[in-house]
Structure formats: structure tokens, C-alpha cells
Amino acid sequence: METLYGFAELASHMIRQRIVVAPWLTWGQGQNRIPRRLQEEIERVALGLANGHWNPTWEFCLVERYPLEKDRAWEAYYETISSTAVYLSHLELGQLEVTEEMVRVAERLVEDFAETVSPQRFVSFYMLTIVYDNLQVLDHYGSMAVDDFLQGQFHRPWATATLQRELRATMAAGGIELSPAEGRVQLTALGKEVLHSLKEMLTSSGFLRHRARLIRMNNFNILEDMDLITETLGKNIPQLRKRVIELGQIQPGMTVLELGCGTGGLTFDAGLFEVVGPNGRLVATDPSTGVLAALRRKREAYQASWVEVQRARAERLPWPADSFDRVLGYAFLQFTDLEQACSEIARVLKPGGIFASLHPLHFPAQSDFFLEWFEPLIKAKPLSGNLDTLPGPDTVPAVLGARFEILDLQYVDTELLYSFPSLVVKAFVDVANVFEEPMMYLPWRAREAMIDQLIKKGEEIVRKYPAHKLVEQHPCQLIRARVRK
Numbered sequence: 258m259e260t261l262y263g264f265a266e267l268a269s270h271m272i273r274q275r276i277v278v279a280p281w282l283t284w285g286q287g288q289n290r291i292p293r294r295l296q297e298e299i300e301r302v303a304l305g306l307a308n309g310h311w312n313p314t315w316e317f318c319l320v321e322r323y324p325l326e327k328d329r330a331w332e333a334y335y336e337t338i339s340s341t342a343v344y345l346s347h348l349e350l351g352q353l354e355v356t357e358e359m360v361r362v363a364e365r366l367v368e369d370f371a372e373t374v375s376p377q378r379f380v381s382f383y384m385l386t387i388v389y390d391n392l393q394v395l396d397h398y399g400s401m402a403v404d405d406f407l408q409g410q411f412h413r414p415w416a417t418a419t420l421q422r423e424l425r426a427t428m429a430a431g432g433i434e435l436s437p438a439e440g441r442v443q444l445t446a447l448g449k450e451v452l453h454s455l456k457e458m459l460t461s462s463g464f465l466r467h468r469a470r471l472i473r474m475n476n477f478n479i480l481e482d483m484d485l486i487t488e489t490l491g492k493n494i495p496q497l498r499k500r501v502i503e504l505g506q507i508q509p510g511m512t513v514l515e516l517g518c519g520t521g522g523l524t525f526d527a528g529l530f531e532v533v534g535p536n537g538r539l540v541a542t543d544p545s546t547g548v549l550a551a552l553r554r555k556r557e558a559y560q561a562s563w564v565e566v567q568r569a570r571a572e573r574l575p576w577p578a579d580s581f582d583r584v585l586g587y588a589f590l591q592f593t594d595l596e597q598a599c600s601e602i603a604r605v606l607k608p609g610g611i612f613a614s615l616h617p618l619h620f621p622a623q624s625d626f627f628l629e630w631f632e633p634l635i636k637a638k639p640l641s642g643n644l645d646t647l648p649g650p651d652t653v654p655a656v657l658g659a660r661f662e663i664l665d666l667q668y669v670d671t672e673l674l675y676s677f678p679s680l681v682v683k684a685f686v687d688v689a690n691v692f693e694e695p696m697m698y699l700p701w702r703a704r705e706a707m708i709d710q711l712i713k714k715g716e717e718i719v720r721k722y723p724a725h726k727l728v729e730q731h732p733c734q735l736i737r738a739r740v741r742k
Contacts, residue, residue, distance in 0.1 A: 261458040264382050267374055268462035271382075275345065276370050278386050279471050280336045280415040281701065282343040290343050291355045298357075299342070302364050303334035310376035317384050320430040320451060325380060333383035334371070336415075338363045348474045352546075387413070389459060391423055392432065392444060392452040394700040400436040400443040412700040456698070469697035472704075473592070473690035477545045484522040484548075486684045487588070492672045497615055497733070498527035501587050504665065504737045505613040509534040511582040514605065515541045516571045516598075517589025520551040529585070530561045540581075542569040572597035579607045579742075588733075590616040591647050592689070595656045603660040608742040612661065617671065618732040619647050620691075626675065626727055630718045633707065634686075637695035645691045653736060661738035670730040678715025682708055 271278075283290050291299070307330040315325040342363035346355045371379040394412035395401055401411070406424060409416045424442070427433045432448035435441070444452070459465045477483070488494050501523065507513060513533050518524050518541040533539040541564060543549055549566055556564050569575055571586075571593045584602050602612050622628065622644055628635065635644055643649075654663055675681055685691050687708050696704060719727065 261385075261454055264378075264385060265458045265462035267378060267382050268459065268464040270374065271370065272463055272467050274366060274370055275341070275349070276337065276366055277340050277344045277467075277471065278337050278383060279340040279344065279468055280413075282340045282347070282471065282475065284415065290347065291339060291360070295342075295355060295357060295360050296339070298360060299335055299338050299364070303331050303338060306334045306368060306371070306376075307331040310371065311380075315377050315380070317381055319385070319388060320432060320447065323426060323430075325377070325384070329384065330376070330380045333380040334367060337383065338367045341367060344471065348471070348544075385455060386459075386464075387423065388427070389452070389455040390700065391420065391427065392448055392455070393698070394703075395433065395442065395444045396449065396452055397700050397703055400438060400441045403440055403442055406442055411702040414701065465697050466693070469690060469693050473688070473693070474544070476688045476690070477547075477592075483545075483684070483688065484519040484526075486680050486688075488522070489677060489680055490673050490675075490684060492674060494522070494671065495527065497669060497671065498523045498587050500669070500735060501585060501613055501615050502527060502529050502532055504735060505583050505585050505611060506737075507532050507583055507585075510536040512538045512580065513540070513583045513585060514574075514576075514581045515539065516543075516569075516584065516586040516602075517592070518543045518548075518552060518566075519545075520548045521555045523585065523587045524552065524564065525555045525559055525561070530559065530564050533563065535561075535563050538563055538565070540565045540567060540576075542567050542574075544568065544570045572601060574601045574605050576605050578604050580605045582607055582610055584610070584612045586614045588616060590614055590653060591691070595648070595653065599656050599660060603740045603742075606740040606742075608740070610740050611664075611737060612657075612740065613735075613737045614653075615669075615733055615735050616653060617647050618734055619643055619649055620645050621729060621731065624726075624729050626718050626722045627729060630675070630714055631692075631711070633710065633714075634692050634695045637698075644695070646693045647691055648734075650734065653734060657736070657738050661740055663736065663738045665735070665737040667735040669733050669735060671733050673729050673731045675715070675727040675729065676719055676724055678712050678719060681715060682711045686711060 289296065307327050311327045311330045316322045317325040338360070342355050342360045345363060346352045346359040350359070390412050394406075398411070403424070405411060407419045407421055409420050413420070424433065427448070431445055432451055433442050434445050436443040509532070511533060513529070515524060515529065521541070523529050524539070524541045530539055541552060543552070546568060549568055553566050556566060571589065584606055590598065606612065622631070622635065654666060657663060686696065690696065696707065699707060
């Protein structure tokens with residue numbers, strides 16, 4: 258079997274092809290997002306692919322070799338097609354229900370990908386993700402009751418069967434052993450070594466980070482009003498939105514694109530639509546389906562017919578080159594792939610067009626209450642050296658510099674109130690996932706437990722500190738740049 262380095266290449270290729278191994282995506286509001294008739298269709302196709310590709314000589318090797326059985330091939334195809342269909346429908350197209358068309362597209366993508374990389378390699382990579390999840394949960398908890406491991410509720414609750422075979426195989430390979438406590442299992446030294454190698458491969462390929470970002474994208478897509486949350490936490494946000502509009506130097510009648518519009522904090526509340534005016538064109542976009550319905554209702558209330566509402570991601574804008582005089586956005590860049598987003602913004606701007614934006618910078622993490630509250634994340638010591646995924650002072654200017662002339666660069670503070678624990682954790686950890694790196698190595702249930710723990714800790718902090726102490730000045734960057742063409 259090839260080295261794990263080869264599988265890192267496969268994982269990166271899979272991400273580029275928009276194929277995901279994320280079975281949890283099929284869950285939605287307590288039920289499967291895929292209608293039963295389409296689940297049966299996926300089951301049929303997965304069985305056909307397994308029957309057509311599998312042969313008895315297949316082996317899986319990590320510590321030692323053992324047969325790779327046909328039902329494992331079926332499981333790999335079924336879970337990958339299912340999660341890819343949800344990803345394409347829910348996160349790419351913004352459709353909350355999976356359609357037959359998207360199932361067909363997912364089936365073709367997965368079949369073509371498997372044949373390109375070889376079906377055995379495809380199924381073997383799927384098995385590596387399973388082994389990682391099984392070892393990671395034991396590493397996190399130290400040991401686990403055998404029954405809990407077999408049911409998978411702490412790390413793979415979506416599994417189609419108990420994990421008896423996986424436990425037996427990993428114990429036989431020497432990766433897991435019975436612990437001194439009766440009825441519990443734990444990692445061996447070999448198991449920890451294997452886990453370390455798998456974590457390195459899945460991290461270097463971008464697989465774990467991509468999986469973490471799918472969680473963020475999913476949570477954003479079903480959220481109805483992030484603007485309300487941020488306005489509750491940020492006292493001076495309305496004033497900062499107006500600063501962005503001023504920075505854009507918009508003239509009435511211009512064609513303007515707004516990215517990351519949310520429920521209209523910049524579009525309507527801050528008055529962007531009035532600045533553009535009825536003789537202009539304002540296109541308000543957001544990747545989240547949940548917020549756009551509220552935005553359309555605001556448009557009707559304001560009778561602003563010149564405002565267009567369209568779902569779009571900054572990394573893939575559905576307009577031809579040279580379409581807009583201005584591109585604006587408030588606090589959206591940190592959620593994008595900066596290179597792709599800035600390239601697309603430059604493409605759709607007319608020659609000499611202006612991009613204006615505000616984005617938050619790294620969390621200060623200096624206040625006593627913050628250090629105490631988020632200590633479980635801070636002590637994780639992320640490999641990147643940063644607690645959060647937010648940009649540093651040089652990050653955005655450096656990326657923009659390749660395509661833009663930076664005209665104005667300002668630093669301002671957002672005054673954040675930490676008096677609302679559930680909103681703070683929802684905004685920064687659960688939905689926005691700005692503490693991505695320390696969260697992405699947690700098993701599924703441990704991630705949920707961390708969110709609950711942080712909310713409870715926040716409630717203690719609110720009782721311990723006076724309200725005027727639960728305020729932090731969060732640094733932000735305002736930028737105005739002219740596209741070079």
C-alpha cells in the first residue's frame with residue numbers, strides 16, 4: 258500500500274473536485290436531509306459501484322494488511338455520495354432540500370473520482386478517515402467504555418452499524434487494548450503513533466480544515482440573523498458600517514456589489530441602498546440561504562426595486578468581468594478563501610473600480626475574563642500560533658497587493674460586549690468557528706461538549722465580573738483599494 262503522503266495528495270484532489278466525506282452533513286433538524294426514496298437510490302448506486310469495482314484481492318494496510326471487504330466499498334460509496342449530494346445542494350446551491358438532480362451529480366462525481374484515483378485507493382482513503390476518528394476519540398478521552406465505542410455516539414453517531422469489526426481489527430493490529438478499568442479500551446503506544454501519522458496527513462492535505470469549514474458553512478446556512486447577534490455584541494457596529502460606505506466613495510447611479518450582506522445591516526440599516534439610489538444598481542449577496550429571505554422582506558418594506566438579492570460566494574461570483582463600479586463588504590473577508598475571493602473581486606470590478614471593506618483582526622486575548630473564559634481553547638496551543646482564524650494586520654493588504662493599489666488603510670476598534678454568554682459562544686465558536694484550529698481536532702461529541710462548557714463558563718464569568726469589565730476593544734481593519742487593470 259502507498260505511503261500516507263500519497264493519500265494526502267488524494268485528499269487534496271478530492272476537495273478540489275467538491276467531493277466530501279462528511280456523513281454528518283446528511284443530518285438536519287433531527288432527520289436525514291435526503292428523502293427516503295433518494296436514500297434508496299444512493300444505496301442502489303453504491304451497491305452497483307461496489308459490485309463493479311471490488312474484487313477479493315483488495316487489502317487495506319496501515320499497521321498490517323487485512324482484507325478490504327465488499328461492504329466497506331459499499332459504505333464508502335454510500336456515505337461519500339450522500340454527503341456530497343447534501344454539500345452540493347445545501348452549501349453550494351443554497352437549497353435546504355436535496356434534489357434528485359444533485360444526487361445524480363454527486364453519483365457521477367464520486368464514480369468518476371474513484372475511477373480516476375482507482376477504486377481501491379478511494380475506499381482505502383475512506384477507511385483511513387474511519388481509523389482516524391476511532392483513534393482520535395480514544396486519544397481525547399483517554400479511555401472509553403467498550404459499549405460507547407461500539408455505538409459510536411461520541412465520534413461517529415452516523416455509522417450504519419456497530420463498530421464491532423473495527424474494534425476487533427484495531428485491537429488485533431495492536432492499536433487498541435483493554436484498559437486496566439473493567440470494560441474499557443484505550444490506545445496503545447502504537448495506536449498513538451498511527452494517530453499522529455494520520456493527523457499529519459489529514460492536516461497537511463487540508464482535509465480536517467475543510468471538514469471544520471463545512472461545519473461553519475452549514476451552521477451559517479441555516480442561521481437566520483447573524484446581524485442581530487453581532488449588533489447585540491458590538492456597540493459601535495452601526496457607525497462602522499457607515500464608515501465602509503463612506504470609504505467606498507459611491508456616486509448615485511453606480512453599479513455596486515455587496516458581499517456578505519447578511520440580513521441587510523449594510524444594505525438597508527446603514528443606508529447603502531439610498532447612496533446607490535434608484536438610478537443605480539445594488540446587488541446584495543450572501544452564501545447563506547437563511548438570511549436572504551429576511552433581506553428580501555426588507556427590500557419590499559423599503560420598496561427598493563433597484564436592489565437585487567442573489568445567493569453567491571465571494572470565491573465564485575456569477576457575473577462577467579468588469580460588471581461593477583464598486584464592491585463593498587462588512588466583516589465577510591475572514592470567512593473566505595482570501596486568494597480566491599480577492600481574485601474574483603478584481604475580476605468583476607471595472608477598470609479603476611474600488612473595493613472597500615472592514616474585517617476584524619486577531620482576538621486580543623488579553624483581558625482577564627477572556628483568558629479565563631476561553632482557557633480550554635487557549636491551552637490547546639494551535640500549530641499556527643494563532644488562537645483564531647482571523648487575519649493579521651498584514652494578511653489582507655498582502656493578498657490585495659497582487660491585484661489592487663491600496664489607497665487607504667485604517668485601524669478601528671469594535672467595542673465587543675461579553676455579557677451574553679450563549680450569543681458570544683454561538684457567534685464566535687459554534688457558527689463563525691473563528692477558533693477553528695483548536696476545535697477541528699475534537700471528536701464529534703467533544704465539539705458539542707466544548708460549546709456547552711464554554712457557555713456555562715461564560716455564565717460563571719458574567720456572575721464573577723462587573724458588566725463594565727466584560728468589554729473588549731477588538732481591532733479591525735478598514736481598507737480601500739483600486740483594482741489594477
